[in-house]
Amino acid sequence: MRTLLIPVLCAVVIVALLPLIAGYIVLVERKVMAHMQARLGPMRVGPHGLLQPIADALKLMLKEDVIPTNADRLIFWFAPVASVAAALVAYSAMPIGPAFQIADLNVGLLFIVAVSSLGIYGVVLGGWASNSHYSLLGAMRSAAQLVSYEVAAGLALVSVLLLAGSLSMKEIVQAQLDQGVWFVFYVPFGFFIYLVASIAETNRAPFDLPEADSEIVAGYMTEYSGFRWALYFLAEYANVIVVAGVATTLFFGGWLRPLTRYHDHFPGTHVELLDVVPAFAMIALALYCFRLAPRQPLRVQKRVMAAAGVKCVLFAGILFAALFGSDAVREGVHGAFWFLAKVGAYIYCFMWFRFTFPRYRFDQLMRLSWQFLIPLGLVNVIGVAVAIVLRERWDWNPFFSLVPTTIVTLGFAAWLTADKLELSGTDEDIAAESAAVLPGSGE
Numbered sequence: 373m374r375t376l377l378i379p380v381l382c383a384v385v386i387v388a389l390l391p392l393i394a395g396y397i398v399l400v401e402r403k404v405m406a407h408m409q410a411r412l413g414p415m416r417v418g419p420h421g422l423l424q425p426i427a428d429a430l431k432l433m434l435k436e437d438v439i440p441t442n443a444d445r446l447i448f449w450f451a452p453v454a455s456v457a458a459a460l461v462a463y464s465a466m467p468i469g470p471a472f473q474i475a476d477l478n479v480g481l482l483f484i485v486a487v488s489s490l491g492i493y494g495v496v497l498g499g500w501a502s503n504s505h506y507s508l509l510g511a512m513r514s515a516a517q518l519v520s521y522e523v524a525a526g527l528a529l530v531s532v533l534l535l536a537g538s539l540s541m542k543e544i545v546q547a548q549l550d551q552g553v554w555f556v557f558y559v560p561f562g563f564f565i566y567l568v569a570s571i572a573e574t575n576r577a578p579f580d581l582p583e584a585d586s587e588i589v590a591g592y593m594t595e596y597s598g599f600r601w602a603l604y605f606l607a608e609y610a611n612v613i614v615v616a617g618v619a620t621t622l623f624f625g626g627w628l629r630p631l632t633r634y635h636d637h638f639p640g641t642h643v644e645l646l647d648v649v650p651a652f653a654m655i656a657l658a659l660y661c662f663r664l665a666p667r668q669p670l671r672v673q674k675r676v677m678a679a680a681g682v683k684c685v686l687f688a689g690i691l692f693a694a695l696f697g698s699d700a701v702r703e704g705v706h707g708a709f710w711f712l713a714k715v716g717a718y719i720y721c722f723m724w725f726r727f728t729f730p731r732y733r734f735d736q737l738m739r740l741s742w743q744f745l746i747p748l749g750l751v752n753v754i755g756v757a758v759a760i761v762l763r764e765r766w767d768w769n770p771f772f773s774l775v776p777t778t779i780v781t782l783g784f785a786a787w788l789t790a791d792k793l794e795l796s797g798t799d800e801d802i803a804a805e806s807a808a809v810l811p812g813s814g815e
Contacts, residue, residue, distance in 0.1 A: 394609040395425030435598035447501035452603035455494030459610035469707035499592035510591025514582035525569035527749030531562035545626035570615035627707030658684035
């Protein structure tokens with residue numbers, strides 16, 4: 373009974389907190405965008421706009437739910453539910469720390485990739501059931517985009533699997549602990565390929581072609597309204613957290629702290645020096661909040677900033693107290709801190725890219741995958757395999773065996789960029805291509 377209780381509690385926590393977390397990720401994204409554009413962002417609902425996600429959720433639940441007259445009502449209703457369900461099920465094999473995991477599967481990575489890929493059925497079915505040309509076009513774009521970049525992402529993951537020798541998420545983290553280095557330093561090109569592919573798989577800008585407002589109104593979500601419309605965005609942000617968790621586990625050591633090889637202790641204690649970094653980081657954040665509190669223009673904003681500082685002090689106390697608990701408590705608390713910090717940094721990069729790069733054309737999107745990322749991924753996998761052979765048969769140092777293969781991969785990437793990839797076409801080139809396809813269009 374006890375063996376079933378912990379996974380059930382973990383599942384309940386994920387299902388209960390994920391919508392709230394997704395809502396506040398949206399708020400953080402709007403705040404980050406506002407900061408980059410020198411403005412404030414949401415400020416009206418709640419102190420400093422902190423209640424904006426709750427107001428948005430209430431507004432969407434109270435909105436009229438419109439179903440097109442000639443739509444397939446059953447599939448129209450089921451499609452967004454399928455996308456959210458696939459994203460939630462993928463969390464079952466995701467370890468959030470050494471103790472917080474629903475199921476430790478020996479094929480955990482394969483399960484996550486397979487289940488999260490099922491979310492495309494919700495997009496395709498929603499676009500088809502809407503009986504709209506815009507929705508169908510957006511659904512077809514999303515299907516083509518996912519298939520293309522799933523191949524590139526799979527090749528990036530294979531390079532990590534060759535190093536770890538396992539599909540279990542926990543064993544991949546353990547392999548990085550045993551080797552004393554995060555795999556991102558062994559296979560930087562694998563991480564780059566996965567980063568680009570994960571942005572495209574989650575339909576995030578600059579690869580948000582399936583919902584391009586300037587071309588197809590809103591894509592596969594054109595005919596959706598109210599809470600059904602919100603379910604698609606919930607699935608999108610849930611998938612963003614999934615890909616961030618996979619990247620953290622495979623490339624950044626999961627819940628491991630940086631510099632895992634160093635185990636220097638405080639004199640006379642069993643507390644390691646680097647284990648106090650999380651507590652000091654929270655204290656520094658608390659001091660920053662206390663410094664900003666008097667500078668806020670409104671009294672309620674001053675109180676909110678001061679309350680944020682108090683919470684940071686509380687978290688610092690929990691992290692510091694965990695150092696004197698059992699090994700399981702210390703690893704669980706600090707492991708969760710490092711895992712969530714890395715996931716948060718990865719999601720911040722998603723936001724940064726969205727507000728930095730312009731949207732690609734769809735032909736550029738396909739060309740980037742098939743003519744650049746997939747060939748580069750194949751060369752990267754071959755290079756990692758050669759490095760493993762050099763290490764196992766001739767006892768080469770892992771770094772020394774991977775340096776020449778990484779240099780070869782870099783040279784291949786430069787050759788692809790110079791001679792094979794033409795992502796940007798001039799207006800004259802586009803007009804010439806259009807004239808070739810549509811006679812008389814160039815006049």
